[in-house]
Amino acid sequence: MTTNIASSIARIQGTQLKKVVALFSKLKLNTAEAVLSVRQGSISIAAIYGGTGLRVTLPSDSIGKDDCELNLGGLKDILSGVKGIIEIVTNGSVIINTDSGEIILPFIPGKLTLPTVKQETASVGSEDLQKNLRKVLPFSATSEGKRNLFGVLVEVQETGLRTVASDGFRLGYADTAAVVMKEESIMIPLQYAKLLQGILKLVPEGEVSIRADKDSLKFQGEYFELVFPRPDFDFPDYRRILPSGFKANLEVNREELLEAVNRSLGTDKVRLTREGEVISITGKIGEGNFTHKVSVAGEGEMRATYNPKFLKDALVAMDSVLVKLEFVESNSPLQLTPEEGDAEKYLVMPIRDI
Numbered sequence: 065m066t067t068n069i070a071s072s073i074a075r076i077q078g079t080q081l082k083k084v085v086a087l088f089s090k091l092k093l094n095t096a097e098a099v100l101s102v103r104q105g106s107i108s109i110a111a112i113y114g115g116t117g118l119r120v121t122l123p124s125d126s127i128g129k130d131d132c133e134l135n136l137g138g139l140k141d142i143l144s145g146v147k148g149i150i151e152i153v154t155n156g157s158v159i160i161n162t163d164s165g166e167i168i169l170p171f172i173p174g175k176l177t178l179p180t181v182k183q184e185t186a187s188v189g190s191e192d193l194q195k196n197l198r199k200v201l202p203f204s205a206t207s208e209g210k211r212n213l214f215g216v217l218v219e220v221q222e223t224g225l226r227t228v229a230s231d232g233f234r235l236g237y238a239d240t241a242a243v244v245m246k247e248e249s250i251m252i253p254l255q256y257a258k259l260l261q262g263i264l265k266l267v268p269e270g271e272v273s274i275r276a277d278k279d280s281l282k283f284q285g286e287y288f289e290l291v292f293p294r295p296d297f298d299f300p301d302y303r304r305i306l307p308s309g310f311k312a313n314l315e316v317n318r319e320e321l322l323e324a325v326n327r328s329l330g331t332d333k334v335r336l337t338r339e340g341e342v343i344s345i346t347g348k349i350g351e352g353n354f355t356h357k358v359s360v361a362g363e364g365e366m367r368a369t370y371n372p373k374f375l376k377d378a379l380v381a382m383d384s385v386l387v388k389l390e391f392v393e394s395n396s397p398l399q400l401t402p403e404e405g406d407a408e409k410y411l412v413m414p415i416r417d418i
């Protein structure tokens with residue numbers, strides 16, 4: 065390792081730094097240049113193009129202070145085979161020591177500040193925000209052809225924060241506590257929602273500030289900043305499709321139903337039928353028919369056909385032991401909620417019967 069007098073020295077796990085560089089690859093900025101900043105106890109990478117920018121900071125064994133430009137593609141190549149600790153030294157050059165040798169790059173001074181978005185709408189715990197994104201992202205449309213559904217709606221309400229996603233065939237929302245400064249509805253395009261989820265998985269836990277003005281959105285914590293242009297489209301009014309009453313209110317064990325649904329994934333539709341104390345899940349794979357049975361409690365009849373993958377996504381999103389199945393009729397959405405309450409809901413639209 066380098067021991068010469070240096071402006072800064074930082075040591076960090078190579079795999080962690082690789083994950084940071086991968087986040088910038090997902091952002092797909094039209095620039096390969098980034099700024100590497102070393103501070104006492106941390107190292108960060110930042111890049112910006114137009115109105116989109118990202119800064120990610122990781123705790124590190126570091127001393128000194130320096131800022132320099134680096135090529136993200138070159139840094140990705142350097143880190144490609146690294147597994148252990150790497151050392152980055154600035155002393156007129158940028159010296160990167162890895163387990164396979166030493167690489168010396170020219171030192172180009174660099175400074176970068178991401179745009180400021182003054183209006184803070186809410187502050188939420190990073191773990192809570194990450195959990196909400198995990199729950200609803202599978203429900204988002206994945207085609208930009210469904211422009212108004214291509215992403216996640218963040219609703220800052222008086223009671224907290226709600227994330228909502230839908231692809232037109234199913235819908236999910238999840239609520240969490242937040243400190244609310246201003247009620248606001250914010251649409252996060254799918255690319256940025258997935259990126260935000262990846263950032264939250266990587267950086268240490270903390271509070272996330274959500275900021276919005278008419279042109280830009282910004283998510284900011286102690287260890288990251290993500291800013292991007294505010295979309296010029298709105299999420300549809302999802303509340304109008306939420307059922308107001310049900311003819312059947314049933315309750316099943318989530319793991320049992322999930323196991324039965326997983327065994328049905330070889331087909332694109334299954335029929336759910338209430339038969340006394342069980343729900344029968346029937347379908348056809350190839351030339352063979354199948355029936356799985358799950359114990360059920362509650363009042364009312366049920367008979368409708370659904371995509372098993374959509375049912376699986378809803379069941380995986382929930383953490384409860386029991387799940388409520390609320391049903392109106394065969395051409396209405398099935399509502400799935402955890403037993404504990406209404407902090408999250410999942411709707412699955414029926415499909416043509418078998």
